[in-house]
Amino acid sequence: MEKNYKYKAFISYSRQDEKAARWLQRAVENYRLPRHLAASLRNQGRATALRPVFKDREDLHASSNLGDSLRRALAESEYLIVVCSPNAVASEWVNQEIAEFIRMRSLDRVLAVIVAGEPNAVEAGHRPDLECFPDPLKYELDADGSLTDNRREPLAPDLRDGGDGKRLVRLKLIASMLGVDLDQLVQREAQRRVQILGAVAIFALIIAGALLFMTLQTLRANQIAEARRNSAESLIEFMISDLRDQLEPVGRLAVLDSVGARALKYYEGLGSEHMNADSLGRRSRALLLLGEIQRGKGNLSGASAIFSQVAADTAALLAAEPGNTKRIFDHAQSTFWQGYIAWENLDFDNASTHLSAYRDLAQRLVDTEPDNVDWQLELHYAYSSMGALYYQQGEWDLAQKVFSESLNLIETILAAQPGNPEYMRIYAEEASWLASTYLASNQYSRSAEFNAREYDTYEQLLLMSPDDRTVESRRVTALEIRATLQLILGEVEQARRTLAEGEAQAASLAKLDPENADYWKSHVFMSARLALLHISTGSPGEAPAHLDKCRESGASLSSLNADSSRWLLSGYAQCRIAAVRYWLAKRDTRNAAAAIKALEAMHAELPAPMQSHRLYPDVTAEILIYQGDIANMEGDVSRAMTHWQSALAVLDTVSQLTHAQSHIRFDALVRLDDVSTAKQLGRQLMDQGYLHHQLTRSYATLPP
Structure with missing residues (x-):
């Protein structure tokens, strides 16, 4: 029988870390355990309570030594949570509390959380004053409680910026205190909300089915009851708007697909001859939802067909009522999606046509109702879409200009309603585009600035709504940019941690909603980059596990028929x-x-227009370089030289090389023994801030 403790945990912290300690106390005490997991633990006779957590030790301190009251509080606590930072290392109280607790209990009941500084600072090449682990965590204690020279390696969730994040730190602590698997806790927590919203969806579908049946029966009898139809269509409107807003954040494409299909079935049964303009508009919105779901599954050709059908309907409705803002808005949505699918397929001519039309429609909305914030946001989306088009075409200056204007607009709207989650998401997305654009144009400090803004905003949003899968997915995208920046700046270990975090988060999302192609794409990206990083840092044995994940996620994408060029x-x-x-x-x-x-x-299957895209030379040149490497390993130096020279010729077709493309060129020059040109190019890249570890390492081996 487990002992009953007065406190679930005792938080040991330095006064300077009061804010972090206060957050930890609330995070643990206010956590509500998923019902099924709580029941399982109770059936095993295990504790489920997470409160109270003792923090207010200042009320007990009367001297520089631990008093009886404080020792009693430690003895009555099941766990010790240590807030680790340089402040904690310097705190006599924290060191005494850790040592005293270990003497009373055991080290496995001590949970550390990093809030500042560096773990094992000296060993990692940092200044000693940055150490975050107090000595009683780093060194074993002898029988009388004195420190020995025997090292131990404490493990601790990381609450620092760029670390585990508040949500994961909280779950790691709770998993440790309850003795449950972290993955189990994460999945249970996610399932809790999914089940609730799933029940709402099923209930809505059942009610809709009943109402639709009654409506159809009335139509067959040729006695159309307008009030009943309006009631049914109001429910349809709920299904394709409000319910969709509730289900989308938890990532349930299958349920959304069912909602859209059920709504569409209603309108098919009703027949066009019985639909007025409002009914036709609702049918278009139901179709639009189905198109968005197909895009989410990666089926771009299917989505494109749906959006074209919707655009024809909304254009006809707008022609009949050209001054109706609802009709303008509906046609703007279908026009946007036509442009977006073309953009994803790198069909820039069609993308430009549709996105320009979308911008004009959004401007028409603002001109009609200048004070309408929704229309202002729509114009923001329209300009941001044009920025994305410029970005994809490599027009960095134009893209930066448009994204900056869009960011200023959303900042103004957000300033009027601070803390609005929708506006915060839009702000983060705009910051993401600016981070990507500055990264592509080799402006790394600016890219890092906007990447930090994006990531921090997602962290704030997840504090408001921890189970929002849409935000979690976008945070993974922010980690992709962060890892790329870290690699460019030569921060190898930081990049490794970022990629590992992103890989784990993407895998978790894909597991929750396996029909979402975007989740699988993120997982492939993270796994591939991790494999490449292990290979390039001399640890190829670590790569196969990530390559396997790459292949498995790629297979999942293939099963969804994801077809984005x-x-x-x-x-x-x-x-x-x-x-x-x-x-x-x-x-x-x-x-x-x-x-x-x-x-x-795979490249041969791409449409011919794709082969002129700015990304195409990168992959083509790399293929040629690796073909040369194979020939060289096989002793055919002449064939190897031919491949490497061909790689240079491919890159010569690019008018303005990015740093990444110049790095590929450097690799080809080194293989061709053009040392002088390679050194000049390598020095130029490093002087411009491109410090990728493969470049700097290769440059250092070049003869003087």
Whole structure:
């Protein structure tokens, strides 16, 4: 029988870390355990209570030594939570409390949380004063409680910026205190909200079915009851708007698909001859929902067909009522989605046509009702969409200008309603675009600035709504940009941690909603980059696990028929390149050649217009370089030189190389023994802030 403790935990902290300690106390005490998990623990005779948590030790302190009251509080606490920071290291109280608790209990009941500083600072090459782990955590104690020279390696969730994040820190602590698996706790917590919203969806569908049946019966009898139809259509409107807003954040495409299909079935049964303009508008919105779901599943061709059908309907409705803002808005939505699908497929001519029309419609809304905030937001979306088009075409200056204007607009709207979650999401998305654009144009400090703004905003949103899958997915995208920046700046270990965090989060999202193609794409990207990082830092043995994840996620994408050309050029190509690099590192030319063949086959399937895209030369040049490497390993130096020279020729077709493309060029020059040109290019890249570890390492090996 477990002992009953007065306190679930005692928080040990320095006075300077009071804010973090206060958050930890609330985070633990206010956590509500998922019902099924709580029942399971109770059936096993295990405790489920997480309160009270003792924090207010200042009321007990009367001297520089631990008093009886404080010792009693420690003895009556089941766990000790240590707030780790340089302040804690310097605090006599924190050190005494840790040592005293270990003497009373055991080290496995001590839970550490990093809030500042660096773990094992000296060993990691940092200043000693940055150490965050107090000595009683780092060194074993002897029988009388004195420190020994025997080291131990404390593990601690990371509450620092760029660390685990508040939600994961909270769950790690609770999992440890309850003795449950972290993944189990994460899944149970997610399932709790999904089940609630799923029940709402099912109930709505049942009620809708009953109402729709009554409506259809009335129609068959040729006695159309207008009030009943309005009631049914009001429920349909709820299903495709309010209910959708509740289900989308928890990532349930299957349920949303069912909602849209049920709504569409109603209108098919009703027949066009019985629909007025409002009914036709609602049918268009139901179709629009189905199109968005198909896009979310990666089925761009199916989504495109739906959006074209919707656009034809909304155009006819607008022609009949050109001054009706509702009709303008509906047609703007269908026009936007036509442009967005074209943009994803790198069909820039069609994208420009539709997105320009969308911008004009949004401007028409603002001109009609200038004070309407919704219309102002729509105009913001329209300009942001044009910025995305400029970005994809490599027009960095134009993209930065448009995104900056859009950001200023949303900042103004957000200032009038601070803390509005919708506006905060829009702000984060705009910051993300600016981070990507500055990154692509080699302005790394500006990119890092906007990436931090984006990530911090998502953290705030997740504090408001911890189970919002849409925000979690976008946070993973922010981690992709952060990891890329860290690699460019030579921050290898930071990049490794960021990629590992992103890989885990993307896997969790994909597990919750396996029909969401975006989740799988993020997982492929993170896994491929982790594999490449292990290979390039001399640890190829760590790569296969991530390559397997790449392949599995790629297979899941294939099962969804994800067909985005933009995706094939970037994310999935990274997975194939990682496989090539792995086999080359193992000097296995047969498997390396097979992996290159698969990559070439994927490229050959791309439509001809895609091959002129700015990303295409990167992959083409890398294929040629690796083909040269294989030939070189096989002793065919002449063939190797031909491939490497061909790689240079491909890059020569690019008018303005990015730093990443210049890095590929540097690699080709080194292989061709053009040392002088390679050194000049490498020095230029490093002087401009491009410090990727592969470049700097290769540059250092060049002869003087």
